[in-house]
Amino acid sequence: MRIAIIDTSTTRAAIISEGLRDAGLVDLVVIDPAGPLVAQVEASAPEVVLINLENPSRDLLEDFFAMSRALARPIAMFVDQSDAQTTMAAVDAGVSAYVVDGLAKQRIKPVLDLAIRRFQAFSRLQTELAEAKSALADRQTIDRAKAILMKRRGLDEPAAYALLRGHAMKSNRRIAEVAEAIVTSEALMGDLP
Amino acid sequence: MSAETFRIGFVPLVDAALPILAHELGFAAAEGVRIELVRDVTWATVRDRLLYGHTDAAHLVAPLAIATALGRDRPAVALTVPFVLGLNGNAITFSTALGEACGLGESLGDPVVLGAALKEVAAQRLAAGRPLRFGVVHRYSSHNYMLRYWLAGVGIRPDADVAITVTSPTFAADALAAGEVDGICVGEPWNAIAVDRGVGRIALATAQIWRRGVEKVLALRSDTAAERPEALTALLRALHAAAEYFVRPDTAQDSAALLARPEYCDAPVEAILRAITDRIRVNPGSAPIAYPDFMFQYREAANFPWRSQAAWLYAQMVRWDGLRFSAADAATAQSVFRPDLYRAALAGSGAPLPNASSKLEGALDAPIGAGSTQGRLLLGQDRFFDGRAFDPDDIAGYLAQLP
Numbered sequence: 001m002r003i004a005i006i007d008t009s010t011t012r013a014a015i016i017s018e019g020l021r022d023a024g025l026v027d028l029v030v031i032d033p034a035g036p037l038v039a040q041v042e043a044s045a046p047e048v049v050l051i052n053l054e055n056p057s058r059d060l061l062e063d064f065f066a067m068s069r070a071l072a073r074p075i076a077m078f079v080d081q082s083d084a085q086t087t088m089a090a091v092d093a094g095v096s097a098y099v100v101d102g103l104a105k106q107r108i109k110p111v112l113d114l115a116i117r118r119f120q121a122f123s124r125l126q127t128e129l130a131e132a133k134s135a136l137a138d139r140q141t142i143d144r145a146k147a148i149l150m151k152r153r154g155l156d157e158p159a160a161y162a163l164l165r166g167h168a169m170k171s172n173r174r175i176a177e178v179a180e181a182i183v184t185s186e187a188l189m190g191d192l193p
Numbered sequence: 194m195s196a197e198t199f200r201i202g203f204v205p206l207v208d209a210a211l212p213i214l215a216h217e218l219g220f221a222a223a224e225g226v227r228i229e230l231v232r233d234v235t236w237a238t239v240r241d242r243l244l245y246g247h248t249d250a251a252h253l254v255a256p257l258a259i260a261t262a263l264g265r266d267r268p269a270v271a272l273t274v275p276f277v278l279g280l281n282g283n284a285i286t287f288s289t290a291l292g293e294a295c296g297l298g299e300s301l302g303d304p305v306v307l308g309a310a311l312k313e314v315a316a317q318r319l320a321a322g323r324p325l326r327f328g329v330v331h332r333y334s335s336h337n338y339m340l341r342y343w344l345a346g347v348g349i350r351p352d353a354d355v356a357i358t359v360t361s362p363t364f365a366a367d368a369l370a371a372g373e374v375d376g377i378c379v380g381e382p383w384n385a386i387a388v389d390r391g392v393g394r395i396a397l398a399t400a401q402i403w404r405r406g407v408e409k410v411l412a413l414r415s416d417t418a419a420e421r422p423e424a425l426t427a428l429l430r431a432l433h434a435a436a437e438y439f440v441r442p443d444t445a446q447d448s449a450a451l452l453a454r455p456e457y458c459d460a461p462v463e464a465i466l467r468a469i470t471d472r473i474r475v476n477p478g479s480a481p482i483a484y485p486d487f488m489f490q491y492r493e494a495a496n497f498p499w500r501s502q503a504a505w506l507y508a509q510m511v512r513w514d515g516l517r518f519s520a521a522d523a524a525t526a527q528s529v530f531r532p533d534l535y536r537a538a539l540a541g542s543g544a545p546l547p548n549a550s551s552k553l554e555g556a557l558d559a560p561i562g563a564g565s566t567q568g569r570l571l572l573g574q575d576r577f578f579d580g581r582a583f584d585p586d587d588i589a590g591y592l593a594q595l596p
Contacts, residue, residue: 056361058237063332063359066266075266084245091245096237 001107002027004046006037008055012122016050019118025111038064048108049074049098050115053091065098074098086112093119138176145179148186197424198227201411202239203252205232205363205458207381207468208279208409210448211490212252213457215428215435223434224427232456234363236331243414244270249421250428252278253412256333256506262529263507263522265333265514271415275534276429277502278409280495282468282488283336283399284384285343291325291375292394300482301475302396304578308347315354328360328374335408336378338509339399345596346579351513369393380408381468381488382460388474389464395475400486403555405493405575407502410530418534429538436491437543445469486573493573494545498530501551504585508592518589527551527585536566545570554583 003025007013010033017028029044031037037057041049041064051058065074075098086109090097093116099108142164149160164182168175203209215221216228231248233239236257243251244261255274262272287297295302295310311325318325329337341351351357360368365377366387377387378399387393399406411432418425438444449466452458458465467474468488472481489495507526511518532550539546545568552563555577563570577583583591 053238053241054233056234056364058235059331059361060359062237062266066332088245091241091247096241 001025001048001103001111002029002044002046003048003050003111004029004031004041004044006031006033006041006049006051006055006057006061008033008052009122012052012119015122016115016118019114020111023110023114037061042068046074047100047103048111050111051096051098052119053094053096058096061098074100086116089116094123095119138174138179141176141183142179145182148182148190197225197427198229199250199424199428200229200231200248201250201252202231202233202242202248204234204236204239205460206252206383206409207452207458207465208282208488208490209252209457210439210452210469211278211432211435212250212411213452214439214448215431217451218435218438220434220438221428221431224431226424226427226431228428228431230456234361236334243412249417250411250413252409254331254334254336255407255410255502256335256338256510257331258410258412259503259506259526259529260333260510263510263525265510272529273413273415273418273531273534274410274498274503274529275413275418275425275531275538276411276432277407277496277498278411278432278490280405280408280489281398281400281403281486282408283339283378283380284395284473285340285376285378285397285399286369286384286387286393287376287396288369288372288374288393289391292396295396297394297396297475299476299479301398301401301473301484304343304397304401305347307396308343308349311344312347312349312354315349319354325355325376326374327355327357328365328368328377328379329357330360330362330365330379332359333510335406335506336380336399338506338513339402339406340378341513342509343397343402343578348596366390366392382458382464385464385467385474386460388477389461391477394477395473398473398484398487400484400488401578403575403577404486405489405495405554405573407499407506408488410498418531425534426538429535430542433496433539433542433544436496439469440491442470494547494570496544497535497547498532499547499550499552499554500527500530500532501554501583501585503527503530504551504588505554505583508583508588511588512592512595518592523588540567544568551585554585556582 005013005016013030017030031040095115097112146160149155164175164178168178201212212228221228236254239251242248258272258274261270294314315325329340344351362379362383365379365383368374369377369387370392384395439448449462449469452465453460453462467481471485471487473484474481503526507523536546545565547570548564548566555575557575560571560573563572
């Protein structure tokens with residue numbers, strides 16, 4: 001069963017192909033998002049196509065499928081009521097699939113389930129990465145604010161941090177927000193006596 | 194609260210204006226409904242979110258609503274269109290090179306004269322093994338049907354003499370710039386942006402092909418429409434109020450600024466303002482031309498879902514998908530458009546309510562008063578460029594006389 005993966009994120013495409021390979025589905029074609037889409041899909045003649053829901057080429061792809069004169073013409077998968085749950089899970093995860101007509105459902109469902117799990121894992125990774133980035137930025141801001149307080153008020157580091165923390169608690173704000181305000185005001189008014 | 198919320202999917206286009214305005218300017222709140230807007234760049238995704246419950250309603254290209262109800266390329270899902278979001282508002286933009294080859298001047302082209310010039314260029318390109326390529330926004334879009342209607346009407350066979358491909362509206366100017374296509378038929382502001390970027394020039398407004406062509410619609414799954422009649426009524430009243438506001442000349446600047454925002458069209462205010470005020474800049478740097486028939490969001494009961502409009506779209510689907518005419522499919526297609534829901538929702542408002550649910554399309558040479566159960570209804574010139582009229586009761590006869 002040949003599966004084509006079309007994704008604007010090459011990282012996610014790699015994560016999905018790895019998962020499919022681990023599951024023993026090794027006949028994979030990863031479509032290069034920078035290359036001509038239709039020509040690549042046509043040349044690879046896939047039986048299953050996985051594409052991210054927000055891919056800007058979905059209308060083009062559906063047009064190609066509709067126009068295709070090949071016998072094995074992929075159609076949108078799992079659109080009947082019996083599979084409504086899987087389809088909704090797929091749409092929720094952000095993946096859309098097309099399957100050649102007549103391919104047995106029990107063969108396709110594991111592929112889609114796996115793609116859904118990998119899409120979800122990718123979103124989690126992205127969220128974690130964003131959180132890690134923001135935590136790092138927070139720490140840098142706090143360090144700069146501490147340095148400003150140490151210099152301006154002649155404090156040592158624990159005292160500068162305690163001041164920040166105390167003010168954050170009193171004003172019901174995050175320490176990073178208070179630190180940000182100090183860094184900003186220093187940038188604007190640090191040269192004033 | 195959740196019962197009164199409508200999540201509405203849309204594609205960044207000027208004619209997504211009514212739900213956006215209804216949400217932003219309080220027309221929805223005044224009717225007791227909440228709107229959440231969900232932005233996507235492809236119609237396939239707008240449709241999928243609607244079918245699988247991510248959204249409750251969608252700004253949709255009208256033929257796609259009919260194709261979905263008829264189960265073209267997928268199992269059928271019953272859809273309901275109680276409100277038309279606009280008539281026309283699209284244009285055909287040529288690449289600079291094709292514009293020169295066809296002798297485009299400083300104004301909009303004449304469909305017949307331009308068609309003859311295009312026919313020659315198309316023949317040359319076909320003979321050279323590089324047929325002209327046009328991009329439309331979806332296989333089931335009014336853009337596709339308008340472009341094909343014009344081409345066939347001037348003796349250019351779509352799919353044989355020229356190729357027609359699909360390009361998402363937000364990427365249409367890029368496709369033109371990259372030389373992937375020689376022309377595009379898309380909605381605003383994407384024609385204006387192609388011109389402003391210097392990669393194309395506007396050849397025709399689609400209103401020159403059909404003066405009052407149905408464009409985007411508000412579509413819901415029929416089960417949603419049936420389950421939430423009161424909330425739907427409130428939504429339609431809010432959209433009607435938004436439409437009345439949108440066409441007031443003194444609101445154009447504000448509407449343009451709103452639609453330009455990153456979460457909506459994410460496009461220059463000036464390009465959007467031109468579309469709203471029916472002005473078209475055909476060439477980079479030239480002064481915009483006023484073309485009052487460019488787009489209709491309110492006047493002439495533009496939001497009324499005429500069943501004959503759905504019938505015309507079905508006829509084009511039969512024509513270009515190579516289907517056999519089926520009276521049952523024609524009935525299904527027409528039943529997607531729901532003038533009864535429009536009337537029920539807007540009874541007691543200022544909206545003119547037509548007596549009839551269907552009309553001859555393309556039969557009016559001049560504005561004429563039409564029968565209405567409420568308000569005064571005036572319908573404007575609605576001709577097709579070739580002078581043919583469409584009788585929704587004789588679709589087979591109409592198809593037989595088309596080129």
